[in-house]
Amino acid sequence: MTEKTVLRKQESWISSILRHQIIIPIAALLLLSLFNLIADPSFFCITLGHNSAGNPVLSGNLITIIDCGSELAILAIGMTLVTAASGGQDISVGAAIAISGSVIIRVLCGTNTRPDTLQAPIIVAFLVACLVAMAFGAFNGALVAFFRIQPMVATLILFTAGRSIAAWINNNELPVISDESFTYFGGYLPGIPIPTPFFIALLCYLITWAVLKFTTLGLYVQSVGINEKTAHLNGLNPVLIKLATYILLGLCVAVCGLIKVSRISTINYSVIAKDIEMDAILAVALGGNSLSGGKFNMSASILGAYVIQFLTTTLYKFNVQSDALSAYKAVVVIVLVVLSAPSVREKLSALVRKLHTSGQTTPAA
């Protein structure tokens, strides 16, 4: 009798962990790490070196992951909120990053394409980019919230036009910024061997965590996502909340834009943040969040973003062409979604239960 209850308790403990949302990205991460460990343990090797400016920098695949995955993590924050509130995804983030990057470059360079000194402080350029990106976010949000257009289609508009607008802002020129302090955001701060984007992502995460913890934003977003009518009856304004999530995503986009242009000190309108919208959506999906809105888990999304980057880096390690990367990613994604599909899950858990009971009965017999 007691044995049975203990067993049941154990089982419920395991299943409660298994049912927890964050288990999906963690499992994926462990799987990928295991794969890398078997294939080539040197994947995890980190070395300390010096960059061209003479500053100490860490290098290695893991550093690349936390470096390049940071933009994705920042985007995942906004994307999670948008997904939760409106039950759809914003596919214009890549284009919006191009726009905000273009704005930053435009403000910093003024009319000159090769300025020796910055024409404006970086913070001013960043704030202008924030305003522009939030305006575009508000545009998307207005289409979704006021006109009730499905998010994917509403953002399709900016997706088609975004890169064209970005090119238009700079007259299709490719200005180069030579100021060294501008490279800090996408590179390394002098004296600190860990790439700056990671700190920016960490800061964003902390701010989001605090906002979700100490304000009711998270609760409101979830209630609008779960049932808009009920939320409305309870005195919330779904239109405003949806609009707010899109504007917040705009803010995340502006931060990403700053990091992206800071990495290369210039901009390439058709390549910058290419396919990042897909990766951001995958990060949300990998975090176990329902893509049709409702409850969300911010930490799981962010972890999901780094797992996506982990996968990308792993594939690069195996000499996969950058264009062919997507095929492998697609297979991984399909496997993930199939495994997390409700009907497959039911069958799997039934199978596990069957194995469990047969395993129990055999030793007894």
Added chain:
Amino acid sequence: MAPQIQTRSRLRSRISRLSDTNLLTSITVAVFIVMYLCAILFLQRGFLKPQTFFNMLNANAALVIMSCGLTLVMITGGIDISVGGVTALVSMCSAVYLDYHGGNLFGALLISLGIGLAFGLVQGYLVAYLEIQPFIVTLAGMFFARGMTTIVHSEPFNVAHQGLVALKDTRISIPFLGSFNKRGDFIPAYMEIGVLAVIAVTAGLFAVLKWTKTGRNFYAVGGSRQSALMLGINVKRTVFLSHLICSLLAGLGGFVFFIHVGSGSPAHASGYEMNAIASSIIGGTMLTGGVGNVIGTFFGVMSLALIQNIVSSVGFDQPWWTGITIAVMLCLFLIVQSIIIVKRKQSNQSEPSANAEKG
């Protein structure tokens, strides 16, 4: 004064009697005709030539076929964004098969349809029977197709296969339509071989959607899944079928695209999925499902082509204007659609009560 009001109310009642599908389709057709007339009136006389119209048709034949398939999926309330990727994969595979493996055109067509069928089977199964979000499944499908295109062959190249070149240059002249050149000779308008496929697909799908039980099932499932289930419609099979047909048409469209461009490249058909979605929406298909028509989609594609043509002939020929105008047009149509639907819902709700008061 009184007759004016009467005609207005009669017009209004006629409009409200139109189904959503027919209303949105008529708006698209009207917009297309008005734009074309404006182009003829205010721009160069080039738009008066029938060949201008047929050039747009020739260049967009593949897009029409793809968009028709997409419309079918969108009527059932789903979405398929893998069509552009499938097109690129199909044209690359056909190109490699023809040039490096000495294949023939029939084999290339079979390969194209086979790829489409494979995508349709997998995506349809995942969406319909495992109930995974169509957006995510087809997103992965698009990723996969684009990646596979690079894996099959990473460099763009022109196909030298003679049969294909002959097919590419096949021109079907249209009797009684054409224009006189500067010397006064009559030059008949022509269309490419892909346009025949367009006509067949559009007419076939229109007939199926309008007059067959299977076709009506698509609308029923898109209108309300629950009600369709209660009516005894096999919802899963209908959704599966829509994805199957869509991918199959994407394969066919890819082959038509391949005939039109005569080359294989990983960059082919980039952005086509978005163009296809845009044309379906402009053509009056609602993403909520249950509303749509392939005739509207056809005019949606043509409207997109026409607006690009107009923009470039007005003088905005910098590359970015194309993207911006398509986006503006899509935005306008979406807003108009949502306003119309909301208005109609309101009038539908108020009408029965008004009738009840009268009674």
